[in-house]
Amino acid sequence: MSIETRWKLIRFLITALSMFGLWLIFTARFELFSLVTGLGGSFFVAALTYEIFIPRHQAGINFFVPRPFHLILYLFLMIFFIYKSSLAVLVSVVTGRVNPRIVHFRTSLKSDMARMVLANSITMTPGTITLDLNDDHLTVHWFFSTTSHSKVAGNEVKGEIEKHLKKVWL
């Protein structure tokens, strides 16, 4: 078996298994008919879409399969951060004391998945919205900006999140 076919097979199996896991959670039934239908359906859809779900150029398993323990930790952290930042925005809506500005910075994360999650997390957490994500270069609208220096702004906006994301994906 060539390395190309093996990589294709691995991507196909990961897609099918994640779909089957979702099927199990949504139906919550363990009869034979339900299981067989779900397995057949997820394999069929995976055969059509595994090329999009996991692109060919991904270099390794750890680039898109998260480490489960750190992922759960990250989710709880994220919910805490969301509440913290929405309280800050709530106060700013009432008082009107804001300082919006557009800043640029780079991220040191390697995989596409981690960068996407970072951009989405930044859109929610410390009163910022990601305007553009170009490879590793982020353009961000920052609601409570204290500086326009690229490195300092990057540390303040993404510092904590990026540190935790590095443990979840590569």
Place this chain on the structure above:
Amino acid sequence: MSIREILAAIAFLAAVVFGVAGLAGLFRFPDPYSRLQAGSLLGTTSVLSIFIGTLLLSPNGAVAARVVVIMLFFLISSPTGSHIVARFTWNIGTHPWRPKSEEKKKQRKAGTGKDEAAPEENP
């Protein structure tokens, strides 16, 4: 009322407060970016609070697992939507609004000859 119901009621109350504040913020600020900040973040928090309340009231594990999956998909889809709106506003070339007090502060700083240590990077 059991303790679970009280906690759920608190979560629903938080949802109402965040939702009303998000609606107010949508009309309070002058430019699209700031409106999007208030609207999208507080809207997300409001719906998330409702989901947490539902999670507390769910009768068994199967329903709770479904609510968790819906929560995960919502956490992916909601910021993606607001990012797309912000991205197209940025691509059109809209400049962000600066409050007047901040502009004055900056002018005062420039007048004394001591600018910020960082170079101005914004386009």
